[in-house]
Amino acid sequence: MTGTPSHRSGSVAVIGRPNVGKSTLTNALVGAKISITSNRPQTTRHRLLGIATFPAAKDHPAGQIVLVDTPGLHKQQGKFSASAMSRVMNRAARGALEDVDAALMVIEAGRWDEEDTLAFNVLRDAGIPVVLVVNKIDRLKDKTVLFPFLAEVGKDREFAAVHPVSALKRNGLEALVKDVLALLPEAPPMFGEDEITDRSERFLAGELVREQLMRQLGAELPYATTVEIERFAEEITPKQEELLRIGAVIWVERESQKAIVIGKGGTRLKEIGSKSRVQMEHLFGRKVFLETWVRVREGWSDDETALKAFGYE
Template sequence: MSESTSYRSGSVAVIGRPNVGKSTLTNALVGAKVSIVSNRPQTTRHRLLGIASFPQGQIVLVDTPGLHREQGKFKASAMSRVMNRAARGSLEDVDAAMMVIEAGRWDEEDTLAYNVLSDAGIPVVLIVNKVDRLKDKSALLPFLAEVSQERSFAAVHPVSALKRKGLEALVKDLLGLLPEQPPMFGEDEITDRSQRFLAGELVREQLMRQLGEELPYATTVEIERFAEDGALLRIGAVIWVEREGQKAIVIGKGGTRLKEIGAKARQQMERLFGAKVFLETWVRVREGWSDDEAALKAFGYE
């Protein structure tokens, strides 16, 4: 087989500060929703593999929580430590990394992410995401020149993950950084996570999207039941909060908010699993769970 037609596969970490579009990019490359998305930091809490298969090769994307400085509402909590460990741990045994930033913006947390990647000693592709949002398109080239100066990148790609623009050239460059070897996963596989895990994440996505500024960080989801009943999936989800007052907010007046969260999560599950879903949801209180290492372990945080 000639070099140009040889099959390549390997793993690529997706790294960056919170909210730059890492999960949107992962989903766009995989061609399916494997990572939940909202406009809030801390949406991605787990390390998760998204498997993107192409005729020329397979890219196993390691989607990670955003690297953040432990300050403000995230200061030194057990959850914050677990998320930073998951992000840094994703760099072990990968062939390359994508550093995702937002077009027109570079701040301290981007520098933190770059320094972590530099220390890892792997090829880094800079992804400048959300270029569709730049009002002044002429500012893009000077910005690319500025962020590339005195920093070492294997390639630089301006993209819009949301609109799936600029991804073909990116895939070509990523495959070029991977070793020649057979695929690591089957062609029809899109993630290493179970349907049970994905169901919990889809409920949590709705919590992130529908609740106010602070409350989503005090919630997590545990799937208590996941059973196949003929063509129907029966799923029971517990939403855990830290205080009684939060429970009332999640349930909403007359149970309206909980119904809305359940209905939207169920629609997403049916789309992803290709099956009818019967979803039941409950809200329970466990005080201080997000700052309790044992509780985090019980809830499946690595």
């Protein structure tokens, strides 16, 4: 008996150590930028949903994959890793495994270290199907090393499927989607097909400013910064255009850091604001007027009360 293929829908956690491309993969599957990215580890600090909706195809039914993007699981060592912020991030990553149907374990092609083992052990203990996503295959100069690497990783470890991909170049994603949908229950979609995340535009605006801080500042300073959106107002201009007026406060921990973020003559802060505004206009589809300020709150990243005030759960 044949008929219309059933619809599949479910939640899938995206887990892995820092800087393996979890957010890039989430964005690629969703088809829009909802998670910020940079080449710095621990760019993602919050757990958020990316909603990827797929029409029926020749080899799979219509479906909706609700991706739970998470901070990178990391060992509690070093100055940053010992902070309250680090503990919050690890709790967010582990908490993403509650009530999900499956998980994507993301690793970097050609590399497996003790933090990958940590992530695998957490997933194994959760007792859910795990798809291994071997990301950044485009960076492998010698592709012949891939298969021996996959064989070594798969030794004594059980995965529902293994997929080499390049999330950045969107290679290998169709086969991944097919296998992930097969792991999900037959169910109607949980969100409308035009929804891409559970987070508000206000939240996303703060993340886009923080993305520029991660990308433009030195190796250590971004971890001492966070962003608070003080104003988020929608207006109609005299030309009948929609306008968002956004006020963003960049918080740092010391006065010396404030001077670095502002830059000589305010040049760095201006560049951070300009690039953030362009990203906001692209994501929100409206004109944006963005104002930014830099303020100091000593020790905020190791203060549980401050973290809650800044929206870290």
